[in-house]
Amino acid sequence: MSETNTEFKPSLSAFDAxxxxxxxxxxxxxxxxxxxxxxxxxxxxxxxxVWLLTGFMTLTAALxxxxxxxxxxxxxxxxxxxxESYNPxxxxxxxxxxxxxxxxxxxxxxxxxxxxxxxxxxxxxxxxDANILLQMGFLKIYPAQILSIAIIIFLTYINTxxxxxxxxxxxxxxxxxxxxxxxLIGFGFLLASKASIWDANWANAWExxxxxxxxxTTPIFGVAILGAIAASMVGSIFSSDAWNNVTxxxxxxxxxxxxxxxxxxxxTLIVTVIYISANLMYxxxxxxxxxxxxxxxxVAVAASNVIFGDIGTYVIAVMIMISTFGxxxxxxxxxxxxxxxxxxxxxxxxxxxxxxxxxxxxWALWAQCIVAGLLCLSGRYGDLLDMVSxxxxxxxx
Numbered sequence: 001m002s003e004t005n006t007e008f009k010p011s012l013s014a015f016d017a018x019x020x021x022x023x024x025x026x027x028x029x030x031x032x033x034x035x036x037x038x039x040x041x042x043x044x045x046x047x048x049x050v051w052l053l054t055g056f057m058t059l060t061a062a063l064x065x066x067x068x069x070x071x072x073x074x075x076x077x078x079x080x081x082x083x084e085s086y087n088p089x090x091x092x093x094x095x096x097x098x099x100x101x102x103x104x105x106x107x108x109x110x111x112x113x114x115x116x117x118x119x120x121x122x123x124x125x126x127x128x129d130a131n132i133l134l135q136m137g138f139l140k141i142y143p144a145q146i147l148s149i150a151i152i153i154f155l156t157y158i159n160t161x162x163x164x165x166x167x168x169x170x171x172x173x174x175x176x177x178x179x180x181x182x183x184l185i186g187f188g189f190l191l192a193s194k195a196s197i198w199d200a201n202w203a204n205a206w207e208x209x210x211x212x213x214x215x216x217t218t219p220i221f222g223v224a225i226l227g228a229i230a231a232s233m234v235g236s237i238f239s240s241d242a243w244n245n246v247t248x249x250x251x252x253x254x255x256x257x258x259x260x261x262x263x264x265x266x267x268t269l270i271v272t273v274i275y276i277s278a279n280l281m282y283x284x285x286x287x288x289x290x291x292x293x294x295x296x297x298x299v300a301v302a303a304s305n306v307i308f309g310d311i312g313t314y315v316i317a318v319m320i321m322i323s324t325f326g327x328x329x330x331x332x333x334x335x336x337x338x339x340x341x342x343x344x345x346x347x348x349x350x351x352x353x354x355x356x357x358x359x360x361x362x363w364a365l366w367a368q369c370i371v372a373g374l375l376c377l378s379g380r381y382g383d384l385l386d387m388v389s390x391x392x393x394x395x396x397x
Contacts, residue, residue, distance in 0.1 A: 008075060008251035008337075009163075009359045014259040016167050020246045021062075021267025023174035024330035026181070028113035028320050029239025030275055031300035034282060038292040040232040042217055044283050045205030047291075050229060051279055054236040055272035062243055062268040066261025069247050073256035076341030077247030077334075088347070095342045103335040104368055106242060107328055108375035109384035111148035114324040119144065120317040141377060149373040151325065155332050156369040162358035163252055166333040173326025180319045181274050184304065188281035192307040201283045211292040239275065242327070243268050245334035252337075336364035 083091030119125035125144045134141040159166045208220040250256045294302040304312030340361040343353030352364040
């Protein structure tokens with residue numbers, strides 16, 4: 001493969017950048033994690049508060065990054081900001097955490113989520129003992145994991161052919177999932193909302209408690225409230241993460257000093273409104289205990305079954321497959337630019353700092369693909385979520 005390009009070509013508009021922000025954020029989390037949050041806090045007011053706190057944190061961070069992007073309008077994003085604001089060591093530590101866990105782990109988790117919901121249509125993709133392809137000690141390999149890896153390889157290949165292909169996939173799938181989510185929320189409020197369920201859910205909206213699988217509850221008081229909120233925010237933060245991916249591709253955005261900040265604000269605002277609206281919709285169609293104990297935590301499936309009947313399961317499955325496919329495209333597209341910038345600084349493999357004939361860092365894309373593929377084999381969706389969320393919080397701290 002010839003390597004004739006020495007720098008990125010600015011070809012992404014403010015709209016393209018906004019689609020990358022929103023599309024990278026919305027994966028599978030909003031369809032699932034509200035169950036775990038509800039088990040931890042046990043009250044409608046606190047459920048919404050967790051999402052409001054996450055939205056506020058996300059918007060605040062996005063606006064801050066908008067200012068930083070105007071100061072450093074080049075590829076690399078958070079890695080560049082840490083290196084320039086503090087020292088190269090912090091940039092080095094973040095960059096390698098990003099490569100080994102944060103970005104690659106998120107790509108793997110989203111890929112596994114795609115396969116998980118494809119299992120509704122193809123039972124052989126269910127991660128059960130009956131579907132094990134190969135077992136080597138503690139490592140079990142399922143068809144779902146192979147599909148996840150195949151999706152990652154396919155999207156990586158598309159992105160090695162130039163930013164235009166990745167941009168087209170991102171815009172198409174993001175518009176589709178935004179329209180689908182707004183449609184689901186609207187139908188939920190119009191067709192399935194019941195005043196009795198809504199009133200019951202909000203009757204004791206601020207009495208925090210845990211909800212067990214048998215629907216028994218345990219009150220939470222004092223300092224333990226902060227612990228419950230912190231535990232709950234693992235899921236909401238994971239669902240709201242990846243908004244900063246657009247800063248990684250600053251070198252390919254037209255007028256980056258203006259458009260990156262604008263896209264960060266618009267993208268995170270749109271997603272925050274959708275997430276809060278979705279949870280209000282859940283509270284209007286499902287009793288609190290059914291949100292907490294939705295089968296396999298699939299709250300959106302439970303809500304969709306109330307809205308659309310038996311076909312609701314397949315409606316959500318298709319929505320999540322569309323959502324995760326587009327999300328992973330944005331993650332794959334953006335992540336490799338960080339390794340490219342690190343390589344230029346001498347802090348990563350030298351080959352990652354080269355561009356192919358399509359002006360994209362193909363070597364870095366394939367390196368990312370390999371690590372994400374290996375992480376697909378390391379655990380289930382929940383395992384990957386916990387691992388990524390822990391490292392993300394540590395990097396913020």
